[in-house]
Amino acid sequence: MHIADLSKGMMGANGIVGGAPPLVCGAGLAAKTLGNGRVAVGFVGDGGSNQGTTHESLNLAAVWQLPCIFVVENNGYAEATSVKYSTACDDVADRASGFNMPGIVVDGHDFFAVYEVAGEAIERARAGGGPTLIECKVNRYYGHFEGDAQTYRAPDEVENVRQNRDCIDNFVARAMSAGLVQEDDLASIDRDISDLIEDAVNLAKAAPKPEAEDLLTDVYVSY
Numbered sequence: 001m002h003i004a005d006l007s008k009g010m011m012g013a014n015g016i017v018g019g020a021p022p023l024v025c026g027a028g029l030a031a032k033t034l035g036n037g038r039v040a041v042g043f044v045g046d047g048g049s050n051q052g053t054t055h056e057s058l059n060l061a062a063v064w065q066l067p068c069i070f071v072v073e074n075n076g077y078a079e080a081t082s083v084k085y086s087t088a089c090d091d092v093a094d095r096a097s098g099f100n101m102p103g104i105v106v107d108g109h110d111f112f113a114v115y116e117v118a119g120e121a122i123e124r125a126r127a128g129g130g131p132t133l134i135e136c137k138v139n140r141y142y143g144h145f146e147g148d149a150q151t152y153r154a155p156d157e158v159e160n161v162r163q164n165r166d167c168i169d170n171f172v173a174r175a176m177s178a179g180l181v182q183e184d185d186l187a188s189i190d191r192d193i194s195d196l197i198e199d200a201v202n203l204a205k206a207a208p209k210p211e212a213e214d215l216l217t218d219v220y221v222s223y
């Protein structure tokens, strides 16, 4: 959750539900002011989509016509609360019209559909057309935390998605049938990723244990 890589334009994730949209407005305003063609993209869940911060940011981005994209990853649950209990509309994207911006629903399991929709939103933002709200309908395979018994879900819900809607399986099937990749290419990507993870785990295990004085490292910043 707490990662950032400014060299890649990844400004940081944070633990505040609905925390991304205001930050995205700031990044979008900077891009618009500097005229550097950048587009700010922020992500919230269905729970985060109900936060006041999200609504205020949608309004601000629309009023200032900022180059922003607000992505709602609607996986149907905020912790253990179903979206059916928390959200008055079927599609969060419908709210976009209240802020006078395009609101698009896309199958978040479909790599190609998300790519297309995101590309159009980026193009619009770069051309001065303002923000877009994209709602990706997705599912989650795991609970909210390790050990979550997920008693709030139907017993076959996850298995059904795994069998029929897995986004990587769908991507592989589509990409292979279109002749974009071969089985060997995918196997070698899988191997590379496994090696990368294995190396990172080994590096972490071999690293010296932190000392007591390391406790406050990267916790406080002094200007």
Ligand SMILES: Cc1ncc(C[n+]2csc(CCOP(=O)(O)OP(=O)(O)O)c2C)c(N)n1
Residues within 6 Å of the ligand: 015, 016, 017, 018, 044, 045, 046, 047, 048, 049, 073, 075, 077, 078, 079
């Ligand atoms: C402002 C705030 N309120 C409550 C929490 C506790 N909390 C952490 S995750 C979460 C649920 C988030 O659900 P959703 O936005 O749907 O995202 P998902 O976890 O499904 O990706 C909550 C309530 C928090 N981190 N921040």
